[in-house]
Amino acid sequence: MSGFDRDLAALPPEQRWREWMRRVEAVLFASQAPVGREALARVVGEGAPLELLLDDLRVEMEGRPCELAQVAGGWQMRTRPGFAEVIKVAANLPEPRMELGPFETAVLAAIAYHQPLTRAGLADIFGKEVPRDLLSRLRAADLIAPGPRSPSPGAPYTYVTTQGFLARFDLGTLDDLPDREALTDAGLTREQVDEAAGGDDG
Structure with a gap:
């Protein structure tokens, strides 16, 4: 992580905030499992209010086919339930989740x-x-x-x-x-x- 600029102090506040949001989104997008707070905090500045960044990201994702969910002690980006059948048809894949009787x-x-x-x-x-x-x-x-x-x-x-x-x-x-x-x-x-x-x- 040498040379990795977490705080982005040289950027204007609004641009710095957007870059932090993009970093958090990139980490969540790349992970198949919920990502904990400690892992997310490693990619943003020490003074970054992570919860507010996540709130802004959640709002930004409204209307998208993916949503931000807080589960299992972390956060996860996942497809909204309403698109499950669309993905199944397009990919010709079986239902990924076990149906529970x-x-x-x-x-x-x-x-x-x-x-x-x-x-x-x-x-x-x-x-x-x-x-x-x-x-x-x-x-x-x-x-x-x-x-x-x-x-x-x-x-x-x-x-x-x-x-x-x-x-x-x-x-x-x-x-x-x-x-x-x-x-x-x-x-x-x-x-x-x-x-x-x-x-x-x-």
Whole structure:
């Protein structure tokens, strides 16, 4: 980074601000994963108010097919949902995201709220075993990952959610998980979870 001018002190204030915005946009555009504050701060001046730069960039992107989202502890540039079908048709590619059915959503919610959670723990919640292939699909979609070994006999694996889970559901951290009232609105009350579990063949 020698010779890299972060502060751009020689530029007029308005031009300096625009250059900082372009740098932030370039970093976000090049990254497939959310970019944290520390990484973005390395390309702008020490006195640059990064949050204000991001706010201005978000406003500037209004009306574009891409949007700036704050997820998984960082920021990410991504295509607006309304253009997903357009991209799929033009590129002739399969849908990039796993579609979640009611039971898959319920399993994911159980892991999110009770992690680290074993497969036996999931069975206790749903009153039946959760199929291994369902958990494999959630892992392949980068929504869950193996967690620490459980202290219970046999030290079974546990499951935890991932950064991909946070990004999928527009969450900054797990502290942003909705409360029970919001879960009810989303169809995830205990009764609805039970119904979803009963409707899966396992």
